[in-house]
Amino acid sequence: MTAELDDYLASFAEPTGYLNFGSYGPPSRAVVETIGRLTAAASTGVPSAGLHAEDDNALAAVARLTGFDRGAVVLTPSTSFGLLQIAFGLPRGAVLVSSAEFPSNLYAWWRAQDAGLTTVRTLRAVPGDELAPVTPERVAASLTPDTVAVAVSAVDFRTGVRADLAGIRSAIGDRLLVVDGIQAFGVVDTDWTLADALVVGGQKWLRAGWGTGFVALSPRGLARLRPILGGWTGVERSAHYDGVPHEPFPGAQRFSTTNGSPFASGALATALAQLESVGVAAVQRRIESTASAFIGRLLAADLPVLSPLPSHERAGLVVVGIAHGNARSVHERLDAAGVTATVHGDDRIRFSMHATTTPAALDAALAVLAEPA
Template identity: 50%
Template sequence: MGPQKTAGGLPGYAEHFEEPEGYLDFARYGPPSRQVVAATAEALGRSARADHTTVNELMAAEVRARAAAARLAGTDAEHTVLLPNASTGLFHAAFGLPSGAVLVPAGDFPSNHYPWRRSAALGRAVPRWLEPDEQGRITPDTVKAALTDDVVALSVSAVDFRTGFRCDLAALRDVLGPDRLLVVDAIQGFGVLDLPWQAADVVVTGGQKWLRASWSTGFATLSDRALEWLEPVLTGWTGVADVALFDDREHEPVPGAGRWSVTNLSPVAGAALEAALLLVESVGVPAIAAHIEGRVDELIEAVRGGGGELLSPADPSERGGIVSFRLPGTASSRVAEALHAHGVTPTVRPDSLRLSAHASTPASAPTRVHEALASLR
């Protein structure tokens, strides 16, 4: 089935996608582009006709995808490694710290909790749960007030999955100073927000949400400080020197971010990630971000006009592409039914709903939200 959008998507970008015009669940999953679908099918098709050149040629997509990821993150390939998901990167970071306390937002997504719980259980770094301010935000002041001599790192989401609040990464870097690591889960912002990723020592992201590369894709970037401080506890056979030399001896981890490699990744996923990153790069993150900001403004207006209570920041400088709300006196399930009836796909939580727009979201999507909420009056 072809596109169902009306006019309004970002020219040169929206034309590559086919999701229905009311799809507003990008914070959960971003439907991939035609290029990603084609690259996946082509790589898998070639693997079915494999000869003596196929595997090496398919695996070259990883090299190209790593280079594209590095460019978008403002670093280089030596400081970048492909991963199957964001959680793998967070576990690498957590297990790499031998000791000390790590500040972790108490209300963060569980993927940023379990790695630190596991590292603590092994007698390594331990989490110290960071409570948000009165508005539910993790700010530089919040972090500064929690700093003690034993704190070695802060692990935080660039964009809060519940509210869409955007952390000030540059200010967090200043608060932490040069003697603590800044670990950032970028999955709710990379590719759609023009943030100073270089301020972080570790940036991890998965490709299935805003990057629209589908599942089993992702990467991490590591600063020189991270490479120096984090022990390569989870380094696998593909993350060492002389990887093709099978001499029954332990090899040293490679000096760059490649030491976070555990084993070979899927070259099919590598092709998908490459296609997704190149599309973002061709349009430009600032253009994508500007379109999303406009759609979020319209969604906020639709929510407020329908009597919804906004749970996300209204200030564009403090938010990503997420609009969370609740409708006082109406169960989230009932609101979801109305949205579904009007062709809108939200994220449904027990106590709230989340709308997340992308650069392919047309102007008709906020209109659908407005009509759905009006139908509940």
Template identity: 40%
Template structure:
């Protein structure tokens, strides 16, 4: 069913002033309704109803497939993006993995812990272009021993949107592992060029915690070793009498039965996104980001994130002078603006459902800040 961007915006029920989707996206009205309905089924436990909840696994894999363009049988549900990254990093079978030390810790910890435990892969730290992971910098630092590259689709510190198509072109047949959590559902990225794509559903897709996925290319399935592979990842059709080998599919990256209610919640949120279309959502977010730029410029607040539409998603990083950061943070707080306050900057995250009242509140905060400064 196709919906409009205005209909999609009505699934946002959070109070005005919320600009922190890069940290957590308040659960959508659709995902909330799905959760309540599923818990009602679990509470009643009518004959046959519990068994039918297992169908949510195929539903959520179909929903992920529609947005990533990976076949649904190459998708496996994960409770977090971090667990998906651990599966990918521990599955690497040798060589060097190239990544930035400035990546979100889910990536760096996965690479280092895999190196420490398995002793078959070595993290190599990329020298970035002002924390931006670019194809040019990767090309300069590739070596014959580089077997994989790990990168965030959207950098959580700078809001920079990585050119994963360009990265694919420069790395050739090396494995490309993408943490998509800061852009999945709102950036129309060419996910199909990656070998591994992971994401969680608690941020921009607004599906709440405990939701996520790992999607793998056929080449990744062939080359990665499923180190953490439980009984649900074996091709034994439920037999308990032997321990089988991991499946020759993405299902091998499964440890136990997933939470079907979390799967239903995630699927419902993704179905909403597919109904309106990622390009429409991306356009609406882009318009909101431009409005934040205009307000920041009006009140002479320096913007550290890229203004180039090809290099950004939904996050705007403001970086006032160090002595003015406290005043800006206090003004945002006093005007009811929820944002991520860091040691040197403020990160605002705009979504397709950000309201006029929220922009008015942001203007009020900037006015107070300018007066105090």
């Protein structure tokens, strides 16, 4: 273990049994200290321009970690808001999306359809498998002449399946590829520039806290997406209060709506700097090792694993099937034992582990899961 990784791991303090990073990743001490420092500075009347230097720090880090140009990224307070901006800015036509997506990746398109701006088409279903993964083959079979965009999550929130972004990119040709990266960015080392719009919230795997996130756009995305929900900070000469509309910025900043929170920008910049200090690949390797160990022990205990077994097909989510519809009661026992996870319906519980997850967390979860129903 390197000194950088030691420092990274030591900066976090979540409870031992915390296995719920797919819902929320507790921030590091460094992130908390950054928010405190910026809040204290704001309370003394430090000029806002100084505080908003954190915006540039965050955007520069996003560009480095995504591979997108600095001018092609913009901050957003959440994945949901970023997706809404993309949905309302689509060219006229249809967007293709799976009905099994997380709601934020559905309501954005539904609301744009309600506004008369797009048409939503759902991926063709797989008979008998409502949670079938989004594959290049399914996407290709569902495309129609009016499809202008395809929306997909990089990692499925229910199953942990990683999408084949390269395959989907090839299947859709010149259409826009919109990627919800919240369950993958920061823990999956991949080519994010395959996306035309990458939307990521920072409160989960990036461990930056709520109110943090970004949108990154390809040249194709910048050329075709309109800043319908862009505001006064997304235009040239925004400080000229002359009562007339100004031209949007040429880059992704055109999607800015107003001055954001420098506390959120600082939190994101700090979280990304910590991630850069060890590298995404190192974090991914630790998570894959821990998840594989957990899966091996689940299978040895004859407990059904509903996530992919090969590490290259999943990220940090491991879903366990629960017999007899007892998921909620098992979830309550996990909670009583100090294990935090997510219950999905009556028959499955989702565990999600980060680089900081220890064997003791797995021990605690398995002790409950192995109990008689």
